Amino acid sequence: MADDVSVDAATLRSHLEEQLGEDRPIELAPIEAGRSNETVSVTWGDRKLILRKPPSGESSEDAHDVLREYRIMDALQKTAVPVPEMILVCDDHDVIGSDFYLMEYLDGHVVRGEEPDVFSASDSRRRFGEELVETLASIHTVDIEGVGLGDLGHPDGFTERQVERWGKQLEWALDRTERRDELSELEAVGDWLEENVPTATPQTLVHGDYKIDNVLFGPDPPPEIIGVLDWEMGTYGDPLTDLGWFLVHWHDGGDSDPVFPTVTPPFLDAEGYATRRELVERYERESGIELTDERFYRALAAYKEAAACEVFYARFLRGAENPFFEQMDEKVPEAAVRAKRIVDGEERL
Structure with a gap:
């Protein structure tokens, strides 16, 4: 398991192989992003993805509802609202211990405090x-x-x-x-x-x-x-x-x-x-x-x-x-x- 990431890389890799049909090496890294859902960078072969899950030790209550988050962004894919491409969603807690979803990685600026x-x-x-x-x-x-x-x-x-x-x-x-x-x-x-x-x-x-x-x-x-x-x-x-x-x-x-x-x-x-x-x-x-x-x-x-x-x-x-x-x-x-x-x-x- 990667340092500071509460996700088992081997289990996630097996799930991605099963769902997406490819076996690729995987690397995980934490992303500091707010004080609510946990955000993890996933490098899966040559693909860069983002995983979102509830905070470790907490259930998926409304304040950490990643399934709701996935549903909304998936529904907005063909609208004028810019959202990342959704890759998959999982509510089987046997995979990583909680609900989670994966979306595409987007390269850009998150503005916090300082002007880019x-x-x-x-x-x-x-x-x-x-x-x-x-x-x-x-x-x-x-x-x-x-x-x-x-x-x-x-x-x-x-x-x-x-x-x-x-x-x-x-x-x-x-x-x-x-x-x-x-x-x-x-x-x-x-x-x-x-x-x-x-x-x-x-x-x-x-x-x-x-x-x-x-x-x-x-x-x-x-x-x-x-x-x-x-x-x-x-x-x-x-x-x-x-x-x-x-x-x-x-x-x-x-x-x-x-x-x-x-x-x-x-x-x-x-x-x-x-x-x-x-x-x-x-x-x-x-x-x-x-x-x-x-x-x-x-x-x-x-x-x-x-x-x-x-x-x-x-x-x-x-x-x-x-x-x-x-x-x-x-x-x-x-x-x-x-x-x-x-x-x-x-x-x-």
Whole structure:
């Protein structure tokens, strides 16, 4: 077994031979990609593949549902949404101990924190943001019934359930971190969201975690997204929750310093990059969906991020050895302040 990879190479090789009809040497290597599903590089002869599986020791619950992820990307193969080619999926735990799937390897840039030199020219900077919102619009204009994903979720009441779900997550965390007073602003944001849930919302395919580091840009300018990744939270619901999530991870001129600069890169307020408002206007033109209640959707996104991070901190206090989780001691109060600033109109679109 390769170092730091919880997959038996010999067993996987035998499965690939059985399913794809070829016996080739195999090498595995871990890929650092987020804090959810485990991502493994698979070199199988002269082919490069990517394997996705739930984290070791955890079951395939909704938060780590690789079968759902595979199903969505497989359904999108012939649409305008750029996704990798799917190779195979397996729900037989006798193979590697969990569900998993394999997809083609794509060569490109995942942008986390630092601006890629190849995209630093002014025309590339403008195109960078446009490509992101145009791709998001392509997700939200998929014929969800036509591609066979109409049963993916329950769109009626989706947005209200999002507020309820993350409120419960926050309650669970605060019961364990015991810092309600310190995070009173965050609870106030939750109360405001409950009172301001939109009564009528659009219904489309939703990615669930659409932000800069969950897409893959091609290797050369101009910026072009060649793969939208990490679909484990994909569903049928309110597309404006996706847009709000994207917007709170786009750093604009006049914003305070990002709480999480890896996923909200500070370089985005440099000359040449589009503003949030410009990106919203382009999204609306491309998708035909109007961003109503923009303050609600941005506040919801900021609230979700802060609540999720307080859950991380609660897990750290309960013994999870994770340096990122430990940082939430300081980061969550900062995130709570930002969410309240959005509610109060101090951080504008």
